[in-house]
Structures are given as C-alpha cells and as structure tokens.
Amino acid sequence: MSSDPGYRLTVAVFEAAGALLRGSQKLFRPHGLTAAQFNVLNLVARNASGMSQRELSDLLVVDRSNVTGLLDRMEKAGWVRRDDNPGDRRIYRVSLTVAGQKLWERVGPLYLGTVAEVTQGLSGKRIRDCVELLGQLTRSSSQWAGEPESRKPGPSGRSRP
Numbered sequence: 001m002s003s004d005p006g007y008r009l010t011v012a013v014f015e016a017a018g019a020l021l022r023g024s025q026k027l028f029r030p031h032g033l034t035a036a037q038f039n040v041l042n043l044v045a046r047n048a049s050g051m052s053q054r055e056l057s058d059l060l061v062v063d064r065s066n067v068t069g070l071l072d073r074m075e076k077a078g079w080v081r082r083d084d085n086p087g088d089r090r091i092y093r094v095s096l097t098v099a100g101q102k103l104w105e106r107v108g109p110l111y112l113g114t115v116a117e118v119t120q121g122l123s124g125k126r127i128r129d130c131v132e133l134l135g136q137l138t139r140s141s142s143q144w145a146g147e148p149e150s151r152k153p154g155p156s157g158r159s160r161p
Contacts, residue, residue: 013137020118027114031107032077036060036070038111041096041104044080050095052085079103 002008024035033041039060044051053071057064071094074080079100082092096104119127 009137013134023114023118024111027110028107031103033103033107036066037074037079038107040070040074040094041079041100042108042111044094044096045101045104045108050083050093052091052093053082054091056094074100 021035024038028035028038040056043056043059053067056071057067060067060070071080071082075082078097080094081097082094085091085093122130
C-alpha cells in the first residue's frame with residue numbers, strides 16, 4: 001500500500017463510494033428500485049417540464065449507452081414516460097408518471113433521512129469543504145479522462161445515492 005496522500009485519498013473515495021452504494025441498494029431494493037433508477041426519479045422530479053435523455057445522461061452516474069435501456073425498464077414499470085419534443089423530433093422529454101411521482105415521494109424522504117443519518121457527525125463547514133474537494137477531484141479526473149467540457153460536472157453536478 002502506498003503512503004502517497006493522493007493514492008490514499010483515491011482509495012478512501014472508492015471505499016466510501018462502495019459503502020454508500022451498498023447502503024443505497026439496501027434502501028432501494030424493497031421498493032423495486034436500483035440506485036440508477038432512483039437517480040432518474042430524483043432528477044426528473046426536480047424538473048417539472050421533464051428532461052431530455054441527453055440531459056439525463058450528462059447528470060447520471062451511468063454510461064450514456066445504458067440510459068436508453070434504463071429508461072426502457074422504467075417506462076415498462078410505469079414510472080416514467082417519454083414524449084416527443086415538438087421543437088425537435090430527435091429528442092424525447094422524460095417525465096414522471098403519476099406512479100413514478102408517488103414512488104419518488106415515498107422513497108425520496110427515506111433517502112434524505114438516510115443521508116442525514118450518515119452525515120450527522122459532520123459540521124456544515126466540513127461538508128462544504130468535502131464537496132469542494134470532491135468537485136476538484138471530479139474535474140481533475142474528467143480532464144485526465146479526456147471528457148469534453150460539457151460532460152464535466154461541477155462540485156455537486158451529479159446525482160448519486
């Protein structure tokens with residue numbers, strides 16, 4: 001194991017991400033949701049006019065090629081719908097159905113309660129500093145990976161359970 005601080009930071013981020021993902025799976029599974037599906041519900045619920053698949057793929061922590069299949073499964077479950085965009089026939093607007101809205105209203109507060117529980121020992125300043133640090137790490141990683149400027153998120157640009 002390297003004693004390099006950057007290496008230790010990277011390992012700690014992956015460990016924390018893994019623990020949070022495992023915890024979120026336990027939270028979402030009883031509701032028939034995956035973490036990625038919750039992310040879609042969470043993002044679309046905050047956008048009353050819906051979102052394009054491109055906007056969703058830019059914000060989700062899912063490979064762009066997987067967004068169509070993810071939305072197909074959610075549409076089949078009755079949680080989202082895709083409507084034609086009158087201004088551009090190549091674009092679909094994704095919005096929540098009544099069932100999707102009800103699911104989000106049921107699971108969203110449970111998720112926020114869990115977030116509060118997980119972060120209860122951290123001060124507001126420490127959380128803000130961590131968000132800033134992780135944003136810098138995300139931007140550096142995106143630059144290293146050669147992601148186009150439009151795909152680079154800000155400090156809290158991605159939604160992740």
